[in-house]
Structure formats: structure tokens, C-alpha cells
Amino acid sequence: METTSFLPLLIIFSSLLPGTLILMLREDQSALRTFLNLFGAVAKVGLIAWVFAGYLRGEEYGFILPLAPDLAFVLRVDQLGLFFASLSSVLWLVTTLYAIGYLEGGKHRRRFFAFFSFCVTAATGIALSGNVITFFIFYEFLTLSTYPLVVHSGTDKAVNAGRTYLWYTIGGGTILFLGVVALFVVAGPISFGQTEVIASLASVNPTQLTIIFFLMLTGLAVKAAIFPLHGWLPISMVAPAPVSALLHAVAVVKAGAFGIIRLVYDVYGIEVAEQLNLLTPLAVFAAFTIIYGSVRALFQDDFKKRLAFSTVSQLSYISLGVAITGVLSSAGAIVHLVHQGIMKITMFFAAGNVAETYGYKKISELDGIGRRMPLTMGVFTIAVFGMIGLPPVAGFISKWYLGLGAVEAGSYWVVLVLLGSSALNAAYFLPIVYRAWFCEPEHEAAPLRQIGRLETQALLLIPVIVTGILSLAAGVFAAMAGSPLSIAREIAEKLYLL
Amino acid sequence: MTDLPTSPFPALLVGLPFLLATLSLFFSSKGKAVVGLIGSFLTALLAIVAFVEVTQQGTVIHILGGWEPPLGILLRMDSLAAVFIGMTALVGVFISLYARGYFRAQEDSSEGFPLFWPLWLFLWAGLNGLFLSNDLFNLFVTIEVIGICAVALAVLSGKKAALFAGLRYLLAAITGSMAYLFGVALIYGSTGTLDLALLGQVLEPGPTTTFALLVITPGLMIKMAGFPFHFWLPPAHSSAPAPVSALLSALVVKGAFYILLRLWTEVFGVSLTFAAGQLIGVAGAVAVIWGSWQAFMQTSLKLIVAHSSVAQLGYLLLVFPLLVLAPGVTADSADWLSPAWTAGVYQVIAHAFAKASFFLSAGIIIMAMGHDRIESFRDLAARMPMTVMAIGLAGVSLIGLPPSGGFMAKWNLLQGIFLSGQWWWAPAVLGGSLLTASYVFMLMRLAFAPARKKEPLRPVPFRLQVFALLLALGSFLIILPAESLIQFLESSQIFGSGIESIVEGGVYGND
Amino acid sequence: MSVLIDGILAILAIYLALQCLMAQRLTQTVFLFFAFGLALALAWIRLGAVDVAIAEAAIAAGFLGVLLLDALRDFSPTFSQKQKNPETGQNPPGKDDNKPPFLPRLALGFGLGLFLLISLEAIWKTPEGGGLTAASEAFLPESGVEHPVTAVLLNFRAYDTWLEIGVILMGLLAIFVVGGIRLYSRPFTAAQDPLLRQVILFFTPVLFLFGAFLLYFGKSGPGGAFQAAVLWGAIGILLHLGGRPVFSVMPRWLLQLILTMGLGFFLLLGFLLMATGNALFEYPPAYSGIMILIVETLAAVSIAAALTAIFANVNLMKEDPNQTESTT
């Protein structure tokens, strides 16, 4: 069928192996641990770049390990997967740097970094999965490897948040499992991209396929935080900032959104999904979540909680884009996968920097912080503009394409939703920017950490600047070849050519 | 059957551990342990060699005394038996290694503990004998060997709770085997043969066969702690020393399941109705939910694990309704039989590894804390990371999350359930998984929570933690050879076979 | 006429079984159990199973009966005075639960009655399977013994018998686990009671000879290793009760050897036969007679020793209950 290559497996192992080794180290071997971490992160980015280059040359990479008759562990490289894998691996590298600085001197760092690596292993595994089973395996692996990170601080609040997180994700996982088994029974083993299998069954047993679709969608919607299954996300913001970055940008919610993209495009196929009218409910729920998340975000004073509700809202753009047929909206959905990631990770890093440097966790405490931390708040402001959808930041591109797609499909109500959401975004983000730059601080606070000449530690500052620049660049250079948008367009065009 | 290739291995698999157990009696306490450990390794090695032999030769037999059935007894090692024997060997070796360290580290070691070794080897011989047996009466003798050794091991600590639990266990075991033997008497009376293969050919449906089924099935369900006969299991398994709990839960109860599976598919097909399968399925479904719920309600670790066994054994019972085909369905057209069998075998193996690891971890925690009340588990993740990890991994396998062996079992079970159209079992399977997740993550949540006051921990030998963790990892690694394992199992005549049930109302055959 | 005898015997056995379980005093229970065993033994004889009758009388009624009698020294003699509060001597309020509640009893009774009806029907309608009589008869000349039951036990289905000898040893080990190893705790003294001394003096040789007779003639008639073993075990029990516990003067290795030699030799012989290309327990026809005799003799000695040890160990649990108290 296709040549077996160990490269995809190597990509998985580039974080799995460091994670396992870190687990075996002693707590005080921090130099070796940092080396392993960074080595794994750099190796992963390098490997993915290598594979991407090979893929563009037209090479195919696949790895198949048969588990049981009809049940195979398949890793395969396709453009969409590589797109997500690149996002995860690059952001992981940045987040690892950030986490090393953030957790310096903290407790249980061995555990933290090990599971951190496992998380990214799961995320890249999800990206490279070649069939539904493999996807499910990594999807559950992600749930389990995230849990120790959510409860990392060990406070009662964190432990309770962990419990909520598990209830949602394990429950969702069970429903997804049911759907996966049922799909297997109805349609046999399905590789991603084999939409003809379902297409041939669509007229035979539409009811079963519809039920299975919604079972799987429900399972995925938990991680994608679609209302009413979003409850775990705001609660989990008690975790340390690198973990929030992981949850909101690198891995977890992305896994859900990516899963929905796979489900609609690569399992059922757009035609079947339209034919069975599966997408309308998704669109309605996604649109409602966009508005709902924004409205809830308005009323949060806790900085990270406001960001968390913002994620709930922003993430549903992806689902909404998937739910509207058309090249443009699909491109918008896929590209938002990346754009939302880099913008939201910038925001969480910034919030983490403020909290770590001055101990401010509430928005009402942020008066004048911009003058003390100009770089941090500067990139934060860029991200805010992106979130609202102002050109030339990345978020504008996504919204523009989503809007165009909606017009193309004739769903004018979606445009209204997008406009309303942008207004709400502005309403809850601009006050932060205003306070940071234009309000006088009530009292001068001393930094909690040794910060030296910079506004905060270098390891905290560099990542946030990098991601900030990335989110600007993704917008400015969107028209260039190799930009996220160009890749997303290519993927979307291929989908509709089929 | 007697034209199959003959091999000495079946006889050696029973004889060798038996001989070593006898030999160990001549040694002092320490010598018993050494002989026991060497004996475990030798037996396991022999099991692996025999396993390889079966992969190459196919089913092998050993005609004991040279007397062919029905007069004599025949040992038959097909791929199903080989897999069970191999599982016993792998899990058994780890338990032996652990037991050596565990009993040595016990401060209050009494003279009873050295007897662990001969009893454990006798038990092992009994298990091997059971998996190999092809004779109804010989099966009775082997389950008695297993029963006596198991109860003796369960009361090894000599504590009051263990004695009460042990007596209850023993009385239940005797009742179960006597019920089984009554069925054997009737079958022998009506056919004049005891050989399973011959019985499969000559057994006629009728009131006698039905009645034999009616006493043998509950008799064996008592032995495997199938709902509603599970009452003896939690106290017995939770009050035994950790290595014993591990081997009781991981291996001993599986013996009765194995017989039940063989008898239903090989012998009693003529007398089974679709409803009978459904009845066992109901018992299994209730066991899954009830056992998991009970586990969730317990406050000490070993009781949680013991109740969890009741639930996990329930999953095994859920295989039976899939094997009994509805009237009019033939085995050739039933494409869910292979998944159902795979689910059964994988559930047995995955549970053996995971539960052994779980109990061994519980032993480590008791050794460190002096008790296993879960309210003291706070902050354990930081203080005993390896053990918490072992519990976590074993728990994940019990829940059935990928990529564990438990996932393989649940996956195939659900697949079988959907393919057969018996969707009503699905809520029990998934609900059980969710409840299992509840108690596993309740433990995890506590282990990660900060401690209010830290109890001092006694040191635990590092290797014990390694053995527990390796077993937990084993419950994941077993998924790797799944395809070849299933192919191998399919070489057994019985694997993948279904029971073409008789039409309702025709229980009494032709009269 | 013979049907009448059989009917009376059957009703007697049922009556004794019921009475045994319903008796108010523990002593009654045990003696009714003896009686039940004897009634069963008579039934075996009526059914032409003399071997079984001897085994039943010797092992089930005899040996187990003696163990039960010994157990009477523990336990309160009647069943009614349990659950007393040790301080007040009163039954605690609300704990009059000697009997389970009425409804479950009714359900149980109903269920058992139904079960009995089904089982009677099943037995009544059992087809005649023909058994293995013809096969045994055909192969008896090749077995090396003349008595068919012995041929089955030690040749045709020797594997079961070997496992069963193992079960006795495991039972002994299990009892060691429960009560600790106490065999060596009683001093070797002469019997104080002159009558007991005479009994020992008389019965030891008689029992020994009778056992040897059963063992040897098990080849051609009823009798065999188990029956002989119980008689020889009875010698050990008598000696133990008479203050001459043979094991306490025996070196440990000798006791270990005696206890395991039946099992061990049986198995080693089997392995040896396997080494010569036969199956396990496949005797060469020329030597099967003598091999069976040796196996039987050693097995009988081992079983006798195991039965004695079981009795002695259980018996001594009463004498010094605190010996292993430290473990509790």
C-alpha cells in the first residue's frame, strides 16, 4: 500500500522517550532534565520540518502496527496532520522554555516535565493518526497525561479541578468510545480520508450513521469545549500558566477541534455530512458557544478565567467553520487552529508573567502594568487586536475567511454572529489593555522575583515575545507561500476537489 | 483426538511444580523460599517452552498411563490452554519474586509464611492441571487442589478476619465443587464417559443434561465468584497477604471461568438455550455495576481492589450471552464470535496483570504505612511515585482505556455486543468503565492532594515497587502481540466456536 | 424383600442426615453423623461397592468422626447459649438471630423443594450410559492387578489418584498454616491410663496386620492403599492419644520423608517411565503388578502418616492455644 517509514514513529518517540527518561531521573538532576526536554523539543520540530519537506516533495510516510485482525495502529502523514503537528511541536518548544523558567525551584518538576512530554506525545500522535482507532488511543492518552499537570500544584482547588476535568473527559471519552466501536461495527476499520466507505453506506443505514456521528461528536465536543460541555475548561485554569498554555493552545482543546475536523472531513466526508444534515446542529451549537463564551468572559475579574472563557468562545470558530460548507470557511477553520493557538498562548504567557512577577491575578489589579512590563503587555495587546479581528494580526485572517465562507454559503446569520462576537471580544479585552496602559497604579509594588535588567526573567520573556511576533507575522505574511493560511487553503481546496 | 501429536510437556507442566513443592518441604524456612523461587522460574520456563511447542506443533496431547479415553485420562494442550498457562507463568514469576521480598521484609514473620512456597507451587500445578485437563472428574480433582491451596494461602496471616473469610471461602468452595460433582455424576450416568471431547459427541439433550448444566454452572460460578455467588471473595481476597491476594484474584478465579467456558462450548451446547446465555449475562451485568459501585464505596485499598475483582469477573460472564446463538443462527454466520472470544481471553489476561499489580501495590502501601485506609493516601504521589504510578497504570487497564490490554477486551466485547445486536449489554460495559474510573481516580485524586499531616513511612524494598510496576506495564504490553496471539488462539478448535442453541421450549429434547 | 431393605436403609440415611443437622446438642450431631456414615456404608455394601464401604466407614465416618469428636472438646455443647455478653451473661437485645428471618427461609425452602423435584425427575429419566464396565473388564488383564477398582485407581486413572494423595498432603499443610506446626510439642510419655495402655498393646499389631492384609489383597479383592492407610493411621492416632506421639521422637527429615514418599515415589516412577519413552504412569505390563504394589505400599504409609499428623496437629491446638498467638 505505502512504504513503511519509522519517521512518524520517531516523531512520537522524540517526546515519549525524553518523558520516560525524565521520570526515571532524580528530582535534583535538573540540568540533565532540561537537556532532555529541550533536546526532545528541538528534535521534534526538526523531524517534523524534515517530514514536511519530504511530504511536499511528494513522499509518503506511513507506519502500521497490526494489533488484532482489522485493528491496526497506523501513523500516517498528511497535510492536515502535519499542520497540527507543526503547531504543537513549535508551541511545545516555546512552552518548554517558558515552563523551565516558570517552575524554577518548584516542587515535583520531574513529574511535571515527564507528563508535559507525554502530553505533547499524545498531541502529535493525534495529529499523525492514520485511522480512527489510533486517534482514539492518543485521544485517551492525552486525557490521562494531562491529569497530573492539572493537579500539579496539589492544592485542594487544583485537585477538585482535576476531578471535574476527569469527569468531563472520561465521560466524553466513553461516549466517543461507544461511537468508535459502533462505527467500526457498521463500517469496519476506517482510515482517515477513506470517505468513500461511509459514502457507500450513507443510503443504506442513515439513522445508524447519524447516531454514530453525534456520539463521536459529543465525545470530541468535550475537549473542544462546546457548550454545554465546556465546564471543565474555566475550572482548570487553576493549573500553572504553562499548563494553561498546553490546555488552551498546544494540545487539549486543539485535539478536540482537530478531531471534529477529522470526523467531518476525513471520516464522513462533507457530502455525506450534508446529505445526512449533520452539520446544522454543529453550527448552531458552535455559534451559541461563541456568543455564550464571550458573554461569560465579560463578567470575569480573574485574569486567567477571562482568558479561559475567551478560549471557549474562540475555539468554536473552528467548529463553526467546519460546519459551514465551502472552501473559504474550511480554510478559515483550519487556519484558526493555528491562529487561535499562537494568540492564546501569548495571552496566557503574558498573564503568567504578570502573575509571576508581581503576583497580580485579577484584572482590577492591572492598572499601569504596561509601563512596568512594556514588552509583555505590548505583545499581549497585539494578541488582543488579533482576537478582536483587527488587521493585520492573525485573528483577522481567520475571521475574514470565516465571514467570506458564510457569505458564500449563504448563511448570513453567521456573519452576524462573527460581528457580535468581535464586539464582545473588544468589550472584554480592551478594558485590560486600557487599564494596563492608561491607568495609574494605586501603589508601587515590588517584583516578587529577581528580575535583573529586564522586566521579568529572560526565560519568561522570550517565549511570549516569540509567540507575539508569530501571531503578528501569521497575519502580515498571510499571503506568502508557506504561511499557515496558504497551507490551510491548500488543504481546503484539496477537500473540495475530491 | 488421540491421533494428535503426543508431547511430554503437559505431564511435566503438572509434575514439575508438584515435585518441586514436595521437595521444598524438606527445607528450612529460608530453603523453602529459595526452592520456591527456583521452582517458580523452572515452572515458568517450562511453560514457555511448552507454549513454543504448541505454536509449532499445534495442539498436543499426553495420554496418561497409555490408557486412551474414555477409560483413561488425556491431557490436552491446545492454544487456549497454552495461553492460560503462559499467563499463569508470567504473572506467577512476578508474584514469586515479589513474595520473596515481601515475606522477608515482614517484621512479624511467623512460621506460617514459609509454607507459602509449597502451597503456591501446588496451586500452580493445580492450575496447570486444570488448564490441561480434558476429563470431567479430573477437573474436579484439580479444582479441589486449587481450592485447598487457595484457602490455605488466604489464611496465611492467621488473623481473625482472615480466618473467618477463609472458612467462608472454603465452605463456598466445597459447596461449589460438590455441586459440580453432582452434575458430573449425572453426566457419567447418562453417557458412560468423562472425556470432554467424547462428551461433545455423545451427550444427548434431555432432563438429565439440563439438570447437570443447572448444577454445574452455579457450582463453577461459586468458584469464580460470579454474581450472586461473589459474597466470599471480597473478605477473602482483602484479608490475605498481598502476594496471595494477587494470585487469588489474578489466577485462581480464572480457573473456574476456564472450565465453565470449555464446558459450555464443548459439552453442553446441546442443552443450552438463548435464555440461559442471557441469564448469565444478566448476572455479569449486575456484577459489573454492583461490584464497581461497592468498590467505589470502600474506604480501604484492598477492599476496593477486591470488590473491583467482582466487577471485572462480571465482564467475563458477559461473554457467555454472545456465545450462545439465538435459534436459527449458525456459528458460520455469527461474525461476533471471534471478538467475543478475544474479549474473554484478553479480559482474563489483562485483569490478571492489572489486578496482580494492584494488589502488590496495596501490599507495598501497607508495608509503608502500616495500613491501607485511603484517607491517608494524601500526597502519596510525591512520596511513593512508583507505586502510585503502578496503581494508576493498572487502574487505566481496568477501566479499559487505550492502549491497555483492558481496552482490547472492552473494545472486542463492545464490538461483539453490537455485531450480535445485543446492544442492551453496552450500558453495563460502559457504566462499569465509568464507575471503575471513579474509584481509580478517587485514589489518584487523593494521592495527588496535599497532606495535612504526614505519617512517617517505613522503607519498602525498591525491587518490590519495580515488580508491581512491571506487572502494570505488562497489562499494556500484552496488546502488542495481539494479532499473532489471536491467530494462535484460532488454531484451537474451541476458540471462536459458538453454541447453536436449541429452540425455546425444547429443553427436554425429544420427549 | 430386598427392595424393602433398600428402602428402609435409604429412609434411615435421610432421617439420620436430617436429625444430624437439626440436633440441639453438638454431641448428638456428631454421633448422628457417625450413624449416618455407617448407614451410608451399609448402602455401599448393598450396592456392591465394598471398597467404597470400607473407605466410607474408615475415612468419612471413622477418621472425620474422630476429628469431630476431638473438636467437641472445643465449642459449647449446645447451640442455644451462643452470643452471650461475657459480662452480663445475657443475650444482647435484638440479637436473637439464631434463626434467619422467616421469609428468606421460606424462599429457601421453596427453592430447595423445587430443586429436589427437578433433580428427582432428572435422575429418574437418566438414560443408561452403560458406564465403563466393559472397557475395564477388557483391559483388566493388562493392568497387573485382578481387582477392577484397584486397576482403575492405580493404573487406568492413576493420575487422579496421584493428585488425590497430594490433596491429603495439602490438607495437612493447610492445617499447619491454621494452627501452626505442633507435632513436636507433646512430650513422649507412657500412657497414664492402664486400660488405654492395654488397648494400645492389643490394637497396634492387630490394626497393622489388618491394614497390611487389606493392602496386599487390594490386588485381587476389596481393599487397597486408602483403606490400609486409615487403619495404620488409626495406630498413629491411638499412640498419640496414649501419650506416645510417634512424631515427636522422629527426626524431622524422617517425618518429611514418610509424609512425601508416597507422592514422590509415585511421581518419580512416572517420570522414570516417561524417560523410557512411555507416558506418565504408563507401566510396562510385565512389571505393572509389582510397581503398583510398591506405589500402594508407600502411598499407604504416607497417607497413614498424614492422617495421624492431621489428627495430632488439630488435637494439640486445644492443648496450647497460645503457641502462635503472636501472629494474631
Place this chain on the structure above:
Amino acid sequence: MEAYKIYSLTSAVLFVIGIGGIFIARHFIKKIIATIIMGGGVFLCFVSFAERDALNFADPVPHAMVITGIVVAVASAAFALALARRIYQLTGEESFTKDQ
């Protein structure tokens, strides 16, 4: 009616009495004896079939099985008895109480 039928029917009665005894009787000794009675029923069933199948002699295979079975049952019963006595010595209990 042949003689063996009387005994084979009796065997079922004894078996049921034994089961009932195990459930209803509370004292350990009675429970243990009940298992032996249950066993006696089973053995009677075997031997009655042996008599039915007699040619020159009764079927020896059930006889052998019964002898084996009796020994096994007695070994189990002796073990149970030792357990019961140990429990009595340690706790003074003669039957299972609710909390054990």
C-alpha cells in the same frame, strides 16, 4: 423398581439436605457436616449408577472416583474443622456473625 433407583433418588434428597444445611445451619460444625452429607449424596449417585451398569462386576470407575472423592472431601472437611476450631479459640465465635 430396581434397587439402584432407590439409592439414586435418595442421593438427590441427601444432596438437597446438604445444601439446605449449608445455608440454614449456623454452627460451623453443622455446616461442615452438611458438606459431607452433600458429598454423600453425590457419591451415592455415582455408586448407584455403577450398580446399574454392572456386568460381571459393578462399574469400577465410579467406585474409584467415589473413593477419591471421599478422601478429597474429608481432607477439605478436616481443614475446615481446623479453621473453625482456630476461630473459636481466638474469638469464641461458633458461627458467622453479620460483620464478618
